[in-house]
Amino acid sequence: MTAELENDLFLRALLRQPVPRTPVWIMRQAGRYLPEYRAIREQAGDFMSLCGNPELACEVTLQPLRRFKLDAAILFSDILTIPDALGLGLYFETGEGPRFERPVRTARDIDRLAAPDVSAELGYVFDAVALIRRELDGKVPLIGFAGSPWTVGTYMVEGGSSREFPTIKGLAADDPATLEKLLQTVATTTTDYLNAQIESGAQAIMIFDTWGAALEADDYRRFSLAYMQSIVDNLSTEKYGQRIPVILFTKGAGELLSDMAETGCDALGVDWTTSLADARELTNDKVALQGNLDPATLRESPQTIREGVAAVLESYGKGPGHVFNLGHGITPDIDPDHLGACIDAVHELSPRYHQ
Numbered sequence: 001m002t003a004e005l006e007n008d009l010f011l012r013a014l015l016r017q018p019v020p021r022t023p024v025w026i027m028r029q030a031g032r033y034l035p036e037y038r039a040i041r042e043q044a045g046d047f048m049s050l051c052g053n054p055e056l057a058c059e060v061t062l063q064p065l066r067r068f069k070l071d072a073a074i075l076f077s078d079i080l081t082i083p084d085a086l087g088l089g090l091y092f093e094t095g096e097g098p099r100f101e102r103p104v105r106t107a108r109d110i111d112r113l114a115a116p117d118v119s120a121e122l123g124y125v126f127d128a129v130a131l132i133r134r135e136l137d138g139k140v141p142l143i144g145f146a147g148s149p150w151t152v153g154t155y156m157v158e159g160g161s162s163r164e165f166p167t168i169k170g171l172a173a174d175d176p177a178t179l180e181k182l183l184q185t186v187a188t189t190t191t192d193y194l195n196a197q198i199e200s201g202a203q204a205i206m207i208f209d210t211w212g213a214a215l216e217a218d219d220y221r222r223f224s225l226a227y228m229q230s231i232v233d234n235l236s237t238e239k240y241g242q243r244i245p246v247i248l249f250t251k252g253a254g255e256l257l258s259d260m261a262e263t264g265c266d267a268l269g270v271d272w273t274t275s276l277a278d279a280r281e282l283t284n285d286k287v288a289l290q291g292n293l294d295p296a297t298l299r300e301s302p303q304t305i306r307e308g309v310a311a312v313l314e315s316y317g318k319g320p321g322h323v324f325n326l327g328h329g330i331t332p333d334i335d336p337d338h339l340g341a342c343i344d345a346v347h348e349l350s351p352r353y354h355q
């Protein structure tokens with residue numbers, strides 16, 4: 001189906017088509033655990049300057065592919081480029097994560113948000129996508145991504161990272177219509193943003209919903225899943241006669257995976273708190289599954305890592321529809337050789353699940 005790609009295992013697995021082995025990529029595969037990433041980031045000055053420079057963003061996207069036998073590349077960017085384009089003034093405080101100069105909290109703040117002209121404000125991202133596609137030269141597919149409106153909304157309303165989400169949960173309880181207006185603005189902008197990534201060359205799309213599971217189930221459906229559904233419904237997922245697969249990832253989704261499988265997405269990311277065997281049952285083999293080794297396992301010995309990989313493969317079991325990944329992003333403290341041991345183990349141990 002994907003004649004122009006040398007390695008299309010990742011796209012085939014997402015579409016639940018047969019593959020000779022389980023494809024693998026790693027969330028945050030370009031990042032601070034790699035010394036070559038730290039060197040480029042230093043050269044760029046700070047993280048947002050790195051995202052904003054298509055040549056450097058392309059370079060760090062390709063770095064992990066030079067070291068490891070990965071089956072996909074992921075655009076180097078961030079989920080917070082959208083609120084930045086909406087005028088909230090994103091900055092990173094060393095050691096403190098992302099911050100916004102102008103968080104949105106009231107109906108007035110939210111009314112004032114104007115949907116941006118995505119191609120003008122976020123053109124640097126689409127330039128990076130096109131450049132990465134050119135440099136990949138058909139070796140492996142490129143994943144484009146965005147955050148879920150709820151997850152992006154938590155940063156916009158709280159003004160940065162949060163554990164308890166007091167302000168946005170307060171808004172959900174006291175003035176849900178205002179929150180829904182915010183989420184709709186983010187969803188519409190995100191849809192335009194992802195469609196422009198597809199237009200520029202992204203071959204699969206992933207939506208990161210890191211904080212959806214902080215909501216109880218009904219609120220999750222109302223404030224998180226509904227807006228991911230709206231994005232899925234409005235993506236241009238057909239290009240040159242080929243399907244652009246869409247992956248949804250709500251960290252900690254658990255039993256909500258069954259609701260997520262009904263959205264019309266192609267695949268679900270699964271974190272390590274749900275076994276792939278249970279996820280497969282919950283989703284009835286309707287969608288492909290991506291995951292789910294505990295990132296902490298990469299701190300252990302190569303032998304223990306290999307056993308962890310074996311257990312993940314065994315939990316999914318036989319048949320197509322599995323993409324190997326961690327259950328969340330790789331952390332900065334990991335020895336790159338340990339990730340190498342993990343990826344090698346997927347290559348060695350997975351073929352027998354595809355016979």
Ligand code: CP3
Nearest residue numbers: 027028029030031047074075076077078079097208210329
């Ligand atoms: O996966 C990849 O390699 C692609 C790049 C990518 C980044 N962020 C780069 C990044 C992706 C897909 C993201 C998504 C993202 N960003 C999420 C959702 C996924 C998840 O991990 O749950 C969230 C919640 C964010 C918001 C964000 N960006 C935070 C909270 C932070 C700071 C936390 C930290 O690790 O320092 C970032 C910064 C960020 N985004 C870094 C990277 C490599 C670290 C920046 C640095 O170099 O200092």
